[in-house]
Amino acid sequence: MKKLLLAVLGAGLTISAMSQTTEIPRKDIVKKDEKQELRHDIRVKRAHKKAAVRDLAHLKIKKAGKQQDVVNAKRKEIHQDTKDLRAVGVKHPTHQAKKVIRKEEEHAN
Numbered sequence: 001m002k003k004l005l006l007a008v009l010g011a012g013l014t015i016s017a018m019s020q021t022t023e024i025p026r027k028d029i030v031k032k033d034e035k036q037e038l039r040h041d042i043r044v045k046r047a048h049k050k051a052a053v054r055d056l057a058h059l060k061i062k063k064a065g066k067q068q069d070v071v072n073a074k075r076k077e078i079h080q081d082t083k084d085l086r087a088v089g090v091k092h093p094t095h096q097a098k099k100v101i102r103k104e105e106e107h108a109n
Contacts, residue, residue: 031088038081039097045074 052067078094085093 031085031090034081034085034088035090035093035097038078038085038093039101041074041078041081042094042097042101045071045078048074 048067048070052064052071055061055064055067082093090096
């Protein structure tokens, strides 16, 4: 009797907990725009990283720290964009974006 009561109580709690959780609706993501944003974020991150290294080389520590903060923020944006693109169905979005950037830089030179 005790086991039956505990099983019913456990099932009731489980059902009530499952009914309260709601799925968060995903925003509509346009693949093309998101890919362009990812490429832009990667370019900006690279530029700020180079600036931070250059500032450290010239012993401008405060300025380098501020540049590094921007690099960290851009890295978080890149990871979020990657996560969004993977949710839409793009495989290896960061690698693809870096590949496109290399190709564009090659054609620019």
